[in-house]
Amino acid sequence: xxxxxxxxxxxxxxxxxxxxxxxxxENITPDLQVNGYATVGAAMLSGNHGASYPxxxxxxxxxxxxxxxxxxDTLGGLQFKYRLNDQADFVIQEVAQSFSDPSxxxxxxxxYSLRTDWLYLDYRFNDDLTLRGGRFAFxxxxxxxxxKVGEAYPWxxxxxxxxxxxxxxxxxxxxxxxxxxxxxxxxxxxxxxxTSEQLNGFAVNNAxxxxxxxxxxxxxxxxxxxxSPINIEQPAxxxxxxTASGAPAGTPAGDAIASSINLQHNRAVFNEIGFxxxxxxxxxxxxxxxxxxxxxxxxxxxxxxxxxxxVGKWLPYVMYSAYRTTNSYQxxxxxxxxxxAALGPSQTYQQGTTTVGARYQFKPxxxxxxxADRISxxxxxxxxxxxxxxxxxxxxVYLYSLAxxxxx
Amino acid sequence: MNLRIAAIASLMMLAGHCCAEMVVVAxxxxxxxxxxxxxxRRLFLGxxxxxxxxxxxxxxxxxxxxxxxFYQGVLKKTPEQMASYWARMIFTGKxxxxxxxxxxxxxxxxxxxxxxxxxxxxxxxxxxxxxLSVVGDTP
Numbered sequence: 001x002x003x004x005x006x007x008x009x010x011x012x013x014x015x016x017x018x019x020x021x022x023x024x025x026e027n028i029t030p031d032l033q034v035n036g037y038a039t040v041g042a043a044m045l046s047g048n049h050g051a052s053y054p055x056x057x058x059x060x061x062x063x064x065x066x067x068x069x070x071x072x073d074t075l076g077g078l079q080f081k082y083r084l085n086d087q088a089d090f091v092i093q094e095v096a097q098s099f100s101d102p103s104x105x106x107x108x109x110x111x112y113s114l115r116t117d118w119l120y121l122d123y124r125f126n127d128d129l130t131l132r133g134g135r136f137a138f139x140x141x142x143x144x145x146x147x148k149v150g151e152a153y154p155w156x157x158x159x160x161x162x163x164x165x166x167x168x169x170x171x172x173x174x175x176x177x178x179x180x181x182x183x184x185x186x187x188x189x190x191x192x193x194x195t196s197e198q199l200n201g202f203a204v205n206n207a208x209x210x211x212x213x214x215x216x217x218x219x220x221x222x223x224x225x226x227x228s229p230i231n232i233e234q235p236a237x238x239x240x241x242x243t244a245s246g247a248p249a250g251t252p253a254g255d256a257i258a259s260s261i262n263l264q265h266n267r268a269v270f271n272e273i274g275f276x277x278x279x280x281x282x283x284x285x286x287x288x289x290x291x292x293x294x295x296x297x298x299x300x301x302x303x304x305x306x307x308x309x310x311v312g313k314w315l316p317y318v319m320y321s322a323y324r325t326t327n328s329y330q331x332x333x334x335x336x337x338x339x340x341a342a343l344g345p346s347q348t349y350q351q352g353t354t355t356v357g358a359r360y361q362f363k364p365x366x367x368x369x370x371x372a373d374r375i376s377x378x379x380x381x382x383x384x385x386x387x388x389x390x391x392x393x394x395x396x397v398y399l400y401s402l403a404x405x406x407x408x
Numbered sequence: 409m410n411l412r413i414a415a416i417a418s419l420m421m422l423a424g425h426c427c428a429e430m431v432v433v434a435x436x437x438x439x440x441x442x443x444x445x446x447x448x449r450r451l452f453l454g455x456x457x458x459x460x461x462x463x464x465x466x467x468x469x470x471x472x473x474x475x476x477x478f479y480q481g482v483l484k485k486t487p488e489q490m491a492s493y494w495a496r497m498i499f500t501g502k503x504x505x506x507x508x509x510x511x512x513x514x515x516x517x518x519x520x521x522x523x524x525x526x527x528x529x530x531x532x533x534x535x536x537x538x539x540l541s542v543v544g545d546t547p
Contacts (some may be wrong), residue, residue: 035498050459079499090503122501127457137500151495185446187455189502217449217484280486313488364487365495407495 031083039150041073041157041403048351050388052106053375053399054164054351060099061168062109063386069108071098073157073403077117093118095148100381105386117148117171129246133194138169139191139211139277140224142274142287150405152281154315154359156371160287160384161353169204172197189213204228204268205310211308218279222287224272232297236263252372266294283308283315296324298347306355313362319355322377323384344371351383353374357401366406373399396402409479429530430477433518433537439463445544449483451525454503459523467506468526470514478527483540518521 004025027248045053045062052063062071080279082090094119100109120134137145146152147163148168157163174195181188190212196205209226240256247253274287288303301324309316357371375383376396385394427471432443439461451467459465469475479485485493497503510516511528518524519536534540 037495039498077499081501081504090467120501132501139500145500146496149495149499151492152499153492180457182450214520278489278492280489361488363490364491376445379469381493408493 003138033081033083034078035081035408036076036078037149037151037361037407038076039073039403039405040070041401042068042070043072043156043399043401044068044396046081047402048299049392049394049397050106050398051382051392051394052386054160055383055384056105056386059103061164061379062098062100063105064219065106065108067108071108071112073098073401074098077148079118084121085389087123089122090371091118091120091122092116099147106356106388128180131176132176133174135171135173136176138166138195139193140170140209140226140270141272141289142220142222142224142276142285144170149407150369150403151365151367151407153285154308154317154367154369155306155319155357156369156403157353159306159319159321159353161351162287162304163386165291165323167301167304168199169197172207174207180379185216187213188370189215200327203231205231205283218277220276221277222272222274224274225270227267227269230268230297231264237261264397268293278329281310283317285311298349299327299348300325313351314358316358319357320352320356322352324350347382349383350377350379351385352377352383365367367404369401369403371399371401373397373401381384410503430474430527431530431533432525432540432542433436433515433533434526435518435520435522435524436536436538436542437522438465438538438540440537442541442543445482445523447544448525448542450519452479452483452506454497454505464523466521466524467505468514468517468521468524469508470473470526470528471508471510474511474527474529475508 005193013406015243045051045064045066049163052064054061054063056063062069064072075095077093077095079091079093093116094114096112096114098109098110098112116135117136118136120132120136123131125131139145141162143158143163144166147158172195174193176191176193176195179190182396190210192208192210195209197203205228207226207228209224212223214221240260241257241261242248242254245253245257247257249255249258252277270289270291272289274285275343276285279284284307286303286305288301290299290301294301298401302322304319304321306317306319308315352375354374355371357369360368362368374396375398380393383394385397387394425461432448434440438459440459443459445517448454448459451465457465470478470489476487479487479490483490494503494505498505514526514528515532515534518526525540
């Protein structure tokens with residue numbers, strides 16, 4: 001049996017555990033509740049450019065290439081919730097998905113493994129206030145807590161312009177408060193948290209974040225903000241630049257290069273505003289995100305807007321999403337002139353994606369999704385693609401995707 | 409009797425081929441005789457577990473067509489919308505759907521669970537459960 005067949009059978013087995021039209025939550029015992037989700041997906045890029053998508057941020061996310069692959073979107077998760085007493089629950093969520101070697105970012109790797117995404121304790125002071133401690137989902141963007149749950153949104157995958165550039169920040173360790181308050185027909189949820197996470201090549205430690213959700217029957221409004229000291233080390237790039245400039249470490253010029261490229265104890269600030277609407281006839285959602293990092297790392301703005309209309313069990317939709325760095329030309333200020341010239345606007349990225357797709361919910365908790373993306377507006381940059389050579393130029397790239405999702 | 413007729417009338421539009429006269433029922437010790445539609449919606453969406461009187465409430469779902477008819481008639485939510493809603497709630501640890509039982513089990517469970525609220529066909533109502541009229545915004 002090939003790896004692809006084994007993978008599809010495993011995800012299919014999880015999908016089959018979602019019975020038709022059934023309630024969520026299988027109670028194994030009165031105190032143990034089990035839920036699960038799965039996506040089986042396939043995607044491919046058009047063209048002969050040799051690029052892969054999305055841009056490697058060092059977090060091991062598998063890429064989509066110019067032949068049909070399944071690993072980018074295929075995954076399965078199981079969540080166990082154990083009721084310790086009337087106030088406390090213990091939650092663990094295990095996820096099986098493929099993780100890629102960033103050095104092999106132009107090939108399909110099928111490197112599936114099981115990892116613990118969540119491991120936390122919830123303590124309810126009362127119906128309105130809960131304290132959470134342990135490892136839990138990054139909550140600052142509107143769909144960031146549901147990134148892997150395909151049934152939580154209509155698209156094959158979340159807009160990559162917003163959600164692929166978190167550097168792998170899907171989960172973090174720390175403490176979080178969940179505070180609920182009702183105002184007439186409106187429900188307010190505030191989620192302040194204090195977290196840390198070590199990623200590949202950089203750390204986001206001692207981050208403070210706040211997500212606020214205001215919702216009524218059909219409309220949800222979301223605000224997210226966060227700030228974190230950020231430590232990014234790029235020893236290979238520093239050594240390359242020091243060597244090229246003839247300014248080794250320990251010399252004033254060499255140390256200036258190191259301090260400009262390596263970001264130690266600088267600060268990242270991210271802000272998000274979003275909305276979603278669903279009245280059973282129309283669906284709409286949108287977000288705008290701004291990331292600002294002090295130092296040699298590009299700031300960016302990104303966002304998307306999606307609209308769909310229900311036709312029976314079908315939800316056809318369109319979406320436009322965009323990503324643009326905002327300060328790349330200023331990043332090299334302060335570097336030695338030859339270095340600045342050599343780097344050029346090396347961290348300028350831009351792209352826009354027009355998406356046409358449809359979801360068919362053939363059972364309430366199972367969907368078939370299909371999408372076609374037209375990715376363009378690169379403006380001479382690599383957009384959010386990994387390019388095999390410096391001379392590779394992208395004009396318009398099409399991405400075709402198919403996915404089967406389920407939850408129980 | 410008048411209250412029961414009102415309860416039936418207010419829920420007649422919930423009728424599908426499964427449930428000609430669906431009513432909201434509660435444990436007989438629940439103090440309320442009526443429940444606002446908005447409060448019923450909050451209970452079954454996991455946004456609240458208390459009634460206006462402050463007493464604890466336990467929402468209980470009924471499997472199959474009963475559930476779909478109740479959600480579309482009272483909560484104005486299709487089964488597909490509810491599935492997406494609970495997918496977001498469950499996998500963010502922010503809520504869990506009500507316990508779901510069969511048509512045969514629901515009356516006994518409501519009768520024996522303090523604060524229980526559910527729904528069933530009016531022909532199945534007896535003295536073991538209490539009928540609540542649904543008041544508030546019209547469907």
